[in-house]
Amino acid sequence: MNSTALYGDLKGGKLALAAFVLALANFMVVLDMTIANVSVTHITGSLAVSSTQGTWVITSYAVAEAICVPLTGWLAGRFGAVRVFGLSLLGFTVFSILCGLSSSLAMLVICRIGQGIFGGPIMPLSQMLLMRIFPPEKQSQAMGMWAMTTVVGPILGPILGGSISDNLSWHWIFFINIPVGILCGFAALKLLKSAETPIAKLKIDTVGLSLLILWIGALQLMLDLGHEKDWFNNTSIWILAIITIVGFITFVIWEMTEKHPVVDIKIFRYRGFTLATFALALGFGAFFGSIVLIPQWLQINLGYTATWAGYLTATMGVGSLTMSPIVAKLATKYDQRALACFGLLLLSGVTLMRAFWTTNADFMALALPQIIQGFAVPFFFIPLTNLALASVKVEEMASAAGLMNFLRTMAGAIGASLAVTIWDDHAKVARSEMVSNLNIEQTQQHLIDHGYSEGSVMGIVSNLVDKEAMTLSVNHVFLILAGVFLLAALIIWAAPKAKGAVEGGHAH
Known part of the structure; x- marks a missing residue:
């Protein structure tokens, strides 16, 4: 410096x-x-x-x-x-x-x-x-x-x-x-x-930067617009997909041969860095997808105000604040892979707990996975960062940290897009299945017998079906995200054990 x-x-x-x-x-x-x-x-x-x-x-x-x-x-x-x-x-x-x-x-x-x-x-x-x-x-x-x-x-x-x-x-x-x-x-x-x-x-590297903006922009547009454009039944989504693939391949080839690359892809030659970063990206994508999805579901389905959705989301912070300094110390004594695997398995477990949420769940039932997740996050984040950066040479650490942060942030954006898209798409499927199995006449008569007018009955039934369909769909998304955490936990064992410690400044 x-x-x-x-x-x-x-x-x-x-x-x-x-x-x-x-x-x-x-x-x-x-x-x-x-x-x-x-x-x-x-x-x-x-x-x-x-x-x-x-x-x-x-x-x-x-x-x-x-x-x-x-x-x-x-x-x-x-x-x-x-x-x-x-x-x-x-x-x-x-x-x-x-x-x-x-x-x-x-x-x-x-x-x-x-x-x-x-x-x-x-x-x-x-x-x-x-x-x-x-x-x-x-x-x-x-x-x-x-x-x-x-x-x-x-x-x-x-x-x-x-x-x-x-x-x-x-x-x-x-x-x-x-x-x-x-x-x-x-x-x-x-x-x-x-x-x-x-x-x-x-x-x-103006060419590399232009290619980076091109393929990432096309990828994100494809993920964000795919749901509304009916995915690959739409020509514009096909065009964006082709731009993404061709742009990415061209970008990789260019960066491998460029003397001053905007992204130093050669760092991927280190197996420890590649696998730790890949596990980190998978884990962060699933994590960010869930923290974007939960507040929306709470407000749309359970009638939470934005304030109370914020309080519930923030319960995760207690564990993160408590465990961060403890995990930082543990990381100097124990195998980083074991700590990261424990954190990811815990995240998979709490996400699986969410896959059984119902529309009448109380605050504590919803907050408990958040609190446990807070304790798990430092176990996943700190060891994987250390493992990735300990795998590269000292002079390459700044480039490696930049590349790792880039991939983590991108994975978060992709995870959020996919989580909300799957939630919306699957809600339509779940609603269709529920309607086909619903005895409308019996339900209508039951509500009329309980004092509801004929005009309001269909609105009430429709509202109930929508809420239940969205809850079934959100459970479906959490089941997928639990699988992603589990996959990341398994991948990390393919990385070699960290040989050295990482300087505190870089680990963050």
């Missing part, structure tokens, strides 16, 4: 303030990954769109962020880490304002893409700059604070998102970024001048 000259430039109150600014900026970006999850129902109702279309608000942000993470190193080297960090914060704030002002789904999705583009470099740069301003003996404490914001953000996101959507309006989940973004952006540019990195005229 060549940062030894920086130690001591910031002292006392200025150092504490700089660290607070970096941590707060990271917290804001992490918060925005989950704050919209419980607000999707409010957004879809306000903009008059379906729940599958509402999920685009989450996936568009994740995809844009994923594409920008690998570019962080080049941006920092070309324009300076502090400058890029400050401008990213200001750009993120501008797009947050535009998200809040959006009056259509198209405008909101475009602005969420803008948020993701500017938000992508903030997390890795906040980590890097913390390492630059603190002396070596205090870096682990600084990284502990940084890691805490990364853990607390997803916990508070659903609570804040739900409370704001219910008491103000969904627009304010974006407007709350304004004071934080402006404060952190200007404070970073002023306070961190001495931590600025050298600037050089670095080459960028």
Whole structure:
């Protein structure tokens, strides 16, 4: 890093303030990954769109962020880490304002893409700059604070998102970024001048970047639009599928031969990194799919408010906060594969518990899997990250971390799209089967005997069938996700045992 000259430039109150600014900026970006999850129902109702279309608000942000993470190193080297960090914060704030002002789904999705583009470099740069301003003996404490914001953000996101959507309006989940973004952006540019990195005229792999945007954009469009376009019965879905496949193959060939690739694919030559990253992507895809799906089902089917859906989703945070430091210590003593396998099997078990949820389930029946999941997440996340990064050479660690974060974020976006699509598709199948087995005349007469008018009976029956069909469908999705966790738990044993430890800064 060549940062030894920086130690001591910031002292006392200025150092504490700089660290607070970096941590707060990271917290804001992490918060925005989950704050919209419980607000999707409010957004879809306000903009008059379906729940599958509402999920685009989450996936568009994740995809844009994923594409920008690998570019962080080049941006920092070309324009300076502090400058890029400050401008990213200001750009993120501008797009947050535009998200809040959006009056259509198209405008909101475009602005969420803008948020993701500017938000992508903030997390890795906040980590890097913390390492630059603190002396070596205090870096682990600084990284502990940084890691805490990364853990607390997803916990508070659903609570804040739900409370704001219910008491103000969904627009304010974006407007709350304004004071934080402006404060952190200007404070970073002023306070961190001495931590600025050298600037050089670095080459960028424009062809590789263009191909990356092309095939990932086509893939995400195919997943998001497939449900509405009747999948491969539609020509546009076929075109997107062909663009995805051809674009991906061309991208891989180009990156393998490029001297300065935008994504260093050669890192996949390490079996430990490849398998650990693949297991991490599978696990995170299933995990993110479930945390996007649960709040929507709670609000649409069980009549939960966004606030209470947020509280229930956030019960997961207790276990995550408790177990993160414990698992970090266990990871230095025990086989990373065993810890990761335990975490993934636990996640498979709690997801299987959800596959038996009913429409009359009480709060504790719904919260228990969330609480257990919180304890499982650090067991899955920390060892797999350590195992992946311990498999590569020290000089390749930054590229490996960037590639791993890119694949994890992409897997989350794909998992969310598929989970909501399968839920909606299977609900139609379940409804059709229920209607064909329903004795309408007997049900009608039973309700009329209990004082209901003939005109209201069909509406009541239809509503009940819809709710039960959606619950059967959500159970079906959880059964699939439990299988994905189980597959990831088995895959990890094909990876070689980790030979060395990973430096704390990289593990996060």
